[in-house]
Amino acid sequence: MLVTQVSLYIVGSLFCFVEKLRNKKIAFRMEFDRVQTIASLSFDKEAIPEEFIMPEKEQPAITTFRGLAPEIPAIDLSDPDQEKLVGLIADASKEWGIFQVINHGIPSDLIAELQGAGKKFFELPQEEKEVCARPRDSESIEGYGSKLLNDPQEKKTWVDHLFHRIWPPPSINYQFWPENPPSYREVNKEYAKYMRDVVDKLFTTLSLGLGLEGHVLKEAAGGEQIEYMLKINYYPPCPRPDLTLGVEAHTDLSAITILVPNEVPGLQIFKDDHWIEAKYIPDALIIHIGDQIEILSNGKYKAVLHRTTVAKDRARMSWPVFLEPPGELVVGPLPEFINKDNPPKFKTKKFKDYMYCKLNKLPQ
Template sequence: MVDTTRVQAIASLAQDTIPEEFIRSSNEQPAITTYNGPAVPDIPTVDLNHPDQDNVVRLIAEASREWGMFQVVNHGIPPEVIKKLQEVGKHFFELPQEEKEAYAKPPDAKSLEGYGTNLQKDPNGKKAWNDHLFHRVWPPSCINYQFWPKNPPSYIDVNKEYTKYVVEVADKLFTALSLGLGLEGGALKGGAGGEDIEYMLKINYYPPCPRPDLTLGVVAHTDLSALTILVPNEVPGLQVFKDDRWIDAKYIPNALIIHIGDQVEVLSNGKYKSVLHRTTVSKEKARMSWPVFLEPPSDWVVGPLPQLLDPANPTTPYKTKKFKDYMYCKLNKLPQ
């Protein structure tokens, strides 16, 4: 099987089994490793528009320290905007394969943008049950419309409208996270690239899978972004690793799921934790999600904020480096 074979095409042929390269080891298989015991905790949920904004800051900071992930409701993105985002993304993945391939990621590309299947290198040659589409959505100067689908015709306008709202949500989150560290409201956004932060949309498509007990849609990882703002569909699958166990994320209609990424962990000098998470798949339904990764520009240098270093003992476990170098090491499984 060549690397360009898409999971969606494999799924359409599968009957009651899946190819060997998709079968995870026993310490990864969802049927074995998902926690189903008593008192399963819920990922924290925060009302972003609550009148007590000091409490909002406290709840976001607590969730970011203890979980690295939280959900937000009353975030200001109209439900109809989210619904349209989901509709046009689903439309794209239901197109004939040759139409989707028109947006394929070039084989020699240094960017992640485009339609594809494989992302990170797996030392054991294993694959995830997932096809995806990447393209930047903000700022306008970094957009390459080559990778934005022209079918459905409304795709571009819908994504532009959604992005307008996401930028506003991101500013609120960065401000709350900064205040939660006792810093000025613009500290973390400034450390991650300020107005030059790049917003990379990824649409994940996880086809129905005949053996969801054996495989994963996305394997366990932390995001290399500063923050990730994610819209899921109604099919469950997102799991977070907490207290040495894998816990299912509860689906809340129209909520956004926020991931603390590696760059905010670095900037906060470890006070906020980049969340280890993975995705399972369904036997009956296609699961989809729409994460937007907030990333520093490639040449932007990220390191712990000086305000969070002790002048008397400025040592830190986090290295200061260009984002592009961090990303290269992360995707190629090299030490940072």
């Protein structure tokens, strides 16, 4: 009997010891995750770590165009002249791959509430933001975090982010929607409702601009199953904004990206061999043509090459919504744009395979 009690005591003690080690390991892992965001780094107020310093050919102080540059087209989405509207959007999509829209139907106070809720989230203590953190072993990009855990040989960019889907309802995972501030969820739900009308109008005008029926591009990109992936980019103040970037040069893997910026400048697009800064227009939406529309149009519409700079004394933020086909959807050049004189310029493949190659920098 005594031997049994001793054995049970030893087993119980071992169990408690292992459990304490496990809890310490979990706590350490949470702490390790927590410091892997820009906002929680400690650094010299006049310097940044070496891994954030871009090569000279990418440094914004050297490569940003300083002369008189053309402005990104700004288009009134409420223009009653449909033919004119279609022409303006088609021309901008072919020549620039980007344009801004005003009078788009999303109330300015709702945009302000969206921005306010996002700003409040990023001002929370780090441990509260970690509630929405992306799990380390997750194959999805949803959640709060940064890219600091990428390949140590790569240059780091000066940005933290929050990813989560806002439409359609079956694709939403509320695990990654902040509960604090309390207004966050309701504001994002309302924003998604208004966003749907803007999306439909953009797809329709882009289709008509290619000589197609208005429904073609949206259906080819996934129809009502198109996923709206919201990202909040948070670029903290940076002591050396001349040396680093918020986001390196890239095109979006989406079909279309619809972006709301704050008033701090930073979005730059590559046009005519120059990096040109986008003009800030209050309440305007910035529309990016993404890779999938370029593929569907067989190159008639151009995905815009763009990057983001940061500021020294102010935080820059942006709220892009990436319109992405469902993963299993096969995307390729539409038959209308292929003939003996115009062979396919892109491979036809499932969107999830395209995304995997793009995110892992593999050849398409």
